Amino acid sequence: MNLKRIKTFMMVLDHKSFSAVANTLNISQPAVSKQIKTLETELGISLLNRETVEPTEAGRLVYQKGKKFLYDWDVLVEECRRLQGELTGVVRIGASTVPGTYIVPTLLRKFLNLHHSVDIQLSIHESGEISGLLKEGTIDIGFVGIEPLDPDIINHMIKKEHFILIGPPDSEEITDLKTLKDLPFIFRSEKSGTWQGVEKSLKSFGVSTNDLRCMAKVKTTEAVISLVEANLGYSVVSSIAATQAMKQGRIKVVHQLPYERSFYLSYLHSKKIHPAIVSLVSLSQEDVVDE
Numbered sequence: 001m002n003l004k005r006i007k008t009f010m011m012v013l014d015h016k017s018f019s020a021v022a023n024t025l026n027i028s029q030p031a032v033s034k035q036i037k038t039l040e041t042e043l044g045i046s047l048l049n050r051e052t053v054e055p056t057e058a059g060r061l062v063y064q065k066g067k068k069f070l071y072d073w074d075v076l077v078e079e080c081r082r083l084q085g086e087l088t089g090v091v092r093i094g095a096s097t098v099p100g101t102y103i104v105p106t107l108l109r110k111f112l113n114l115h116h117s118v119d120i121q122l123s124i125h126e127s128g129e130i131s132g133l134l135k136e137g138t139i140d141i142g143f144v145g146i147e148p149l150d151p152d153i154i155n156h157m158i159k160k161e162h163f164i165l166i167g168p169p170d171s172e173e174i175t176d177l178k179t180l181k182d183l184p185f186i187f188r189s190e191k192s193g194t195w196q197g198v199e200k201s202l203k204s205f206g207v208s209t210n211d212l213r214c215m216a217k218v219k220t221t222e223a224v225i226s227l228v229e230a231n232l233g234y235s236v237v238s239s240i241a242a243t244q245a246m247k248q249g250r251i252k253v254v255h256q257l258p259y260e261r262s263f264y265l266s267y268l269h270s271k272k273i274h275p276a277i278v279s280l281v282s283l284s285q286e287d288v289v290d291e
Contacts, residue, residue: 003073005039006066008032009047011136013063016053024136074270088117091276094139096127096146096193097220098238099263103159104143110283111276118276126219127193134268141277142266145193145238154272155264158284161240163194163201165255168231174254177205184215184233186224193261194221198236201259225251 011021012032022029039062040047047059055063095104100122108120125133130142131150142148147155165174174180180202187209188195199209215233218224221241228235229250236257245251265284267277 002039002042003069005035005042006062007070007137008035009039009059010063010066010070012036012048012053013055013059014135018053024138071270074268075273078271078273078275087115087275087279090119090121091141092121092123092139093141093143094123094125094130094133095143096130097124098145098194098241099143099159100124101221102238102240103263107158107280107283111280114279115276126189126191127196128191130266134266140267140271140274141280143263144266145261145263146196147262147264148266152268152270153266154269155266156281156284157262158265159240159263160260161238161263162260163198163236163257164239164242164253165234165236165257166225166228166242166251167234167254168228169249169252171234171252171254177202177207177255180207180234181211181213183213185212186227186233186235187212187214187217188221188224188235189217189219192219194238194241197259197261201236201257204259 008021008025011024012018015021015024018029018032022032025032036048043058043062045058046056047062048055093104093108101124104122108122112118112120123139127144127146130139130144131148131153133139134142134148134153135150143158147157165177165180167174188198190196202209216227218227221237224235224237225242225245227233229245234254239256242251242253246253265281267274271277
């Protein structure tokens with residue numbers, strides 16, 4: 001039995017799409033179909049309705065059992081890694097924009113000072129994508145501004161912050177947030193953890209982002225800051241991300257919101273004894289205590 005084929009089959013059921021899985025695995029769609037067909041041949045039974053991408057009764061059984069197979073395999077791999085002694089190899093980290101830019105680099109510096117033989121692969125994603133990447137095995141560890149609510153994922157809170165309303169350097173202070181409806185506003189994408197926090201924060205003041213006048217929608221906080229600095233509008237951003245721009249006089253804080261959010265270090269239960277994860281969790285909790 002090939003675990004890779006089982007994993008591919010489970011991913012197709014999760015995504016309800018052969019093409020999405022092909023893109024994720026960086027292989028062709030026919031290659032995905034061939035893996036599933038081979039798995040069906042090995043088991044001697046059909047697992048999937050190709051038209052609806054729904055599992056047969058046997059497919060549901062393979063999905064349930066496959067989940068346990070993959071979990072047990074991951075645990076075995078991590079136990080063997082732990083017996084190796086010195087920490088080596090590649091650690092794949094996925095982070096959303098704010099933690100990936102302002103929190104993770106310092107943490108990785110401390111980690112690499114302790115573990116010289118480890119190679120780090122860091123990629124930046126939207127917060128809403130991290131859970132899927134963890135479950136697909138694309139990354140080992142995630143850093144996000146939205147706590148993943150998934151029973152297969154363990155989360156550790158590593159930092160707290162608040163949101164601030166920013167405007168161009170010559171802006172006046174804003175006391176009534178309902179006046180935002182009359183101002184040009186810079187949006188982030190819907191999957192952004194920052195933007196989801198902004199929506200909740202403004203909603204508590206009776207302001208819906210649907211009522212705001214969107215001048216632009218961008219993917220990064222730095223892009224937001226640059227547009228605000230250019231006098232193209234106002235926005236709500238992470239206090240951590242805006243610190244340097246405020247010191248440089250590029251933007252002005254026109255209102256501090258009371259809404260607080262947390263950042264999390266996340267990983268699968270099956271990887272909880274991964275030596276690199278154990279070390280990163282320990283280092284991240286030192287920072288929490290220091291705060």
